[in-house]
Amino acid sequence: MRIPTLSTSLTGRDIVPEHEQDIFFTSLGLAVLDEIRVPGQEPLRNILGGSGTYATLGARLFLPGSLSPNLGWMIRVGNDFPIPVEEALWSWNPTLVIQKEPGSASTRGLLEYRDTTFGPKDFKYTTPVLGVQDSSLEGTALLRSKAYHYLASPQDIKTRIANLYAMRQKEAISDRPLIIWEPSPLFCNPNDLQECLEAASIVDVFSPNHIELARLFSVSLSAESVRRNMEDLAARVLERGVGPDSQGVVIIRAGEHGCYVSARGLSPKWLPPYYGPGSGELNVSKVVDPTGAGNTFLGAYAIGYVKTGNVIDAACYGSVGASFAIEQVGIPEIKGEHGREVWNGISVYSRLHEYMSRII
Template sequence: MEEQNISFASFGLVVLDEIRFPNQPPMKNILGGSGAYATLGARLFLPPPMSQTLVWPLHIGNDFPDSIKELLQSWNTTLLMKKTPGELSTRGLLEYKDTTFGPKDFKYTTPILNIDENSIAESHILAAKAFHYLATPQDIQTRVSRLLTLRQKAGISSRPLIIWEPAPLSCNPENLQAFLEAARHVDILSPNHLELGRFFSRTGKDTPAKTGIEELASIILDRGVGPDKKGIILIRAGEQGCLIQSWDLPPTWLPPFYDSESSSGQQAVGVVDPTGAGNAFLGGFGVGYIQTKDAVTAACFGTVSASIALEQIGMPTKTRSGDMELWNGTSVEERLQEYMSRDEVELSLRRDEVPQR
C-alpha cells in the first residue's frame, strides 16, 4: 500500500447520548464520544478539500439516526462506516446533578461497538499520519503494536504520531507502573490533570497546582515518553489551560481560550458544556502538530478546537460565509490568530528567544 496523504484518524468511540437535567425533558440522540469530539477537533482545521484527508472510522448499529449520518456527511470527511445488523449503536446516559454542567454521572446503556486495528487492515486509513486513542495502559501497548505491524505489512515505512489519552477509569495507583510502561509506546501522552493526579494517589478536592502538575509530568518524562524518549507530555488542565513538556521543551503553559471564571464566580462566558472539549483539544493538536511540527503551536490549535467544542451541547453548527467556513459563526483561523496574539501565548511561542532560568 502506498503512503497516502491521510492526516488523522481516531479510534475513539462514537456514542449517542441521552442527556438529563433535573426537572427537564431529556435530550436524546446527542452525538458524543471521544472519537466524535477528537474528529471534530481535527476537522475544524481541515476545511475542504483538506477535510477528505481526515478519515473517520465508526462502528454503528441498525438504530443509528439518519439525521446524525447526514451531519457526519456534511463535514466532508472520508467516512469509514461499519454497520452491524441486529446490533444497537453505542449509547450512553449522561445525568447532570444540576443545570450548571457540573457534577454528573455517565453509563453506557448498550454494548460498546468498537473500531479496532484489524477492522481497517485492508483500508487506506492505515496510512494516516496521526492516530488518536482512548485506551487503558494495558490495551494501548497491544493496539499500537498491532497498528505498526499492519502498517509494516502494508508497506508503510513511516511511524505515525500516536496520541494517547488514558481511559479515565484506568487512572488509578494500581495502574501506575503499566501507565509508565505504556508511555514509552506513544508519541503524545495526554491525561488531564485530575487523571494524572489519580495515578499518583493525589486525589484531593482542590485542583492540583501548576507546580504539582509539573512535578508529576517530570517524573513521567524521566521514565520516558515515546520509543526514543523524545515524546511529548500534554496535560489538559481545564481552567488552568494546558502544560506542554518534552525532553527538549521545558514546562510551558498556555491559558484556556475562555477566562476560567467571571468575577462573580460563575462559569466562563462562552462556556456552555465542557463535555468533549479535551478530546477536541487532542484532535486539533494532532492536526496542528502535523502542519507545524511544533508542540506549543499545536497546543494553540488544540485550545481553539476545545473552545469551539464547549460552546454548546453536542456538536457545533457549521455554516458558510462566501468562501469561508464558519463554526458557531466563527472563523477558526481568525480565532487561532487572535488567541496566538495574546501576550501570554505570544511569550510562550517565542520561548526560544527568552533565556531559560
C-alpha cells in the same frame, strides 16, 4: 511560537496533500449516541458524542474545505443509528468508513447532570460498546494516517499499536505515525501506575487530564495546588520516558487551568484556555458544556503538529479547538459564509490567530 499568517495558516493552505488519499488524522475512539438529562428539563436524545467523535471534530476544525477528505474517520454502529446523525457526519466530508452491525444496537450512553450548570455529572453506557476493530483498517486509506488518537487502557494501547505497526509493515508503509494516547479513566488509579508508565514509553503524546494524573499518583488536588502538582507529576512521567528514545510529550489537560506541555529538551509551558483569565471580554463566558473538550483538544493538536512540527504551536491549536466544543451541548454548527467555512459563526483560523497573538 509562530503566529499563523493570513496568507497561509489562516486558510489552511500550508498543508499540501501529496495525493487525494493522504490522511492526516484518524481517531479510533468511540462514537456514542448520548441521552442527556438536566434537572427540570426535557431529556435530549441521540446527541452524538464519544471520544472519537470529539477528537475527529478537533481535527476537522483545522481541515476546512478541500482538506476535509484528508480527515479519516471510522465508526462502528448498530441498526438504530439515526439517519439525520449519519447525514451530519457525511456533511463534514471526511474519508468516512461506517461499519454497520445489523444485529446490534449502536453504542449509547446516559449523561446525567446533577444541576443546571453543566458541572458535576454521571455517565454510563446503556448498551454494549461497539468499538472499531484494528483489523478494519486493512485495505483502507486510514491505515496510512499521519496521526492516530486512542482512548484506551495501558494494556490495550500496547496491543493496538503493535497491531497497527504490523499492518502498516505488511503494506510497506515505512513512515512512523504520531500516536496520541488518552489513558482510559478506569485505569487511572495507583494500581495501574506502572503499566501506564510502561505504555507511555511507546506513544508520542501521553495526555491524561489533571484529575486522572493526580489519581494515578495518589495526589490530592486543590485549586491552589493544581499547577504545582501537575508540573511535578509531568516531570516524574518524563523521568521514566515518553515515546521512542524518550522524545515524546506529556500534555496535561487541566480544564479551567488550561494545559501544561512538557517534553525533554523543551521549556515546559502552561497555556491558558481560550475562555479564561487573560481573555479580556471573553471572560464573559460563552461556555455551556465542557463535555468533549479534552478529546477535541487532542484532535486539533494532531493537525497543529502535522502542520507546524512544534508542540507548543500545536497545543495552541488544541486550546482553540476545545473552545468550539464547549459553546453548546453536542457538536458545534458548521456553515459556509461568504466563501469560507465557519463554526458557530466564527472562522477557526481567525480565532487561532487571535489566541496566539494574545498569549505571546
